[in-house]
Amino acid sequence: MKATLRIDAKSLLGEGPCWDGKSQRFYWVDILGKTVHCFQPETETTEVTEVGDLVGAVVVREQGGLLVATQTGFYTLDEATGEAELISNPEPELADNRFNDGKCDPAGRFWAGTMDIDEQKPSGSLYVLHPDRTVEQKLSDITISNGLAWSSDRKTMYYIDSPTKQVVAFDYELATGEITNKRVVVTIPEGEGIPDGMTIDQDDMLWVAQWGGYKVSRWNPRTGERIGEVAVPAKQVTSCCFGGEQLDELFITTARRGLSEEELQRFPHSGGVFHIKPGVKGTPSYSFKG
Numbered sequence: 001m002k003a004t005l006r007i008d009a010k011s012l013l014g015e016g017p018c019w020d021g022k023s024q025r026f027y028w029v030d031i032l033g034k035t036v037h038c039f040q041p042e043t044e045t046t047e048v049t050e051v052g053d054l055v056g057a058v059v060v061r062e063q064g065g066l067l068v069a070t071q072t073g074f075y076t077l078d079e080a081t082g083e084a085e086l087i088s089n090p091e092p093e094l095a096d097n098r099f100n101d102g103k104c105d106p107a108g109r110f111w112a113g114t115m116d117i118d119e120q121k122p123s124g125s126l127y128v129l130h131p132d133r134t135v136e137q138k139l140s141d142i143t144i145s146n147g148l149a150w151s152s153d154r155k156t157m158y159y160i161d162s163p164t165k166q167v168v169a170f171d172y173e174l175a176t177g178e179i180t181n182k183r184v185v186v187t188i189p190e191g192e193g194i195p196d197g198m199t200i201d202q203d204d205m206l207w208v209a210q211w212g213g214y215k216v217s218r219w220n221p222r223t224g225e226r227i228g229e230v231a232v233p234a235k236q237v238t239s240c241c242f243g244g245e246q247l248d249e250l251f252i253t254t255a256r257r258g259l260s261e262e263e264l265q266r267f268p269h270s271g272g273v274f275h276i277k278p279g280v281k282g283t284p285s286y287s288f289k290g
């Protein structure tokens, strides 16, 4: 299977894809470009909102508007005006950290993790922002906080700290957001880059983007086996999510960062959004209930 170019965005560090089923729009961020992007398939147009801060993730709020996680905390964002309002900054003392990937869980909480901007120290944490706007630190000693996904029975949460090259699972409690009983379910083989963002399909299989690996792979978290691959004509594959009216289209974000002149020439659409109809349906992106 091969993905094709959908949006020639040339993002420096495209990330945090999210499909809004209500408006049938596709959102993603360019972390280093400090922008939030909204693509409308109907009109083939993209609206860009300047955030003015390194922005790791964007999700839609149930009541309207957006929620972003940036270098300086959680903010609501008004797409029309670009106005951002601080909700909370859980790491005011960690100036070298920024928020990276984030996503809402099926209960409408927002999970997002931080990382050292230079990717050296395990100074990151995974946080959850509850709809009542309280923040909880869930994990610490994280190096590059990345992919998140929840199983269809809402009893398991999957998570990636990229340099570990592993996807781990936790028992997850829908009512409280409690996570316990960490175990490794997938290991990315040597020479295939590192796992970055991920999503989960209707069969509870994980789709994991491989940074430096030119692909997204489909994994069975119960056996640890790879059961499919989507080749992407870009080296730095950052994340993916399902979208489209039927949730049968996989959107894949990529980056231009860290590529040589020669690699950019060979893969000129690096930083674009790619897509494929992989023949399996996905799960919806959840919105924030606060």
Ligand SMILES: O=C(O)[C@H](O)[C@@H](O)[C@H](O)[C@H](O)CO
Pocket (backbone or CB within 6 Å): 013, 015, 031, 100, 101, 119, 144, 145, 146, 162, 196, 197, 211, 238
């Ligand atoms: O895509 C992301 O999640 C990060 O923002 C990136 O910075 C990469 O993961 C990292 O650079 C890999 O080394």
Ligand SMILES: [Zn+2]
Pocket (backbone or CB within 6 Å): 015, 016, 100, 101, 145, 146, 147, 196, 197, 238, 239
């Ligand atoms: Zn990522």
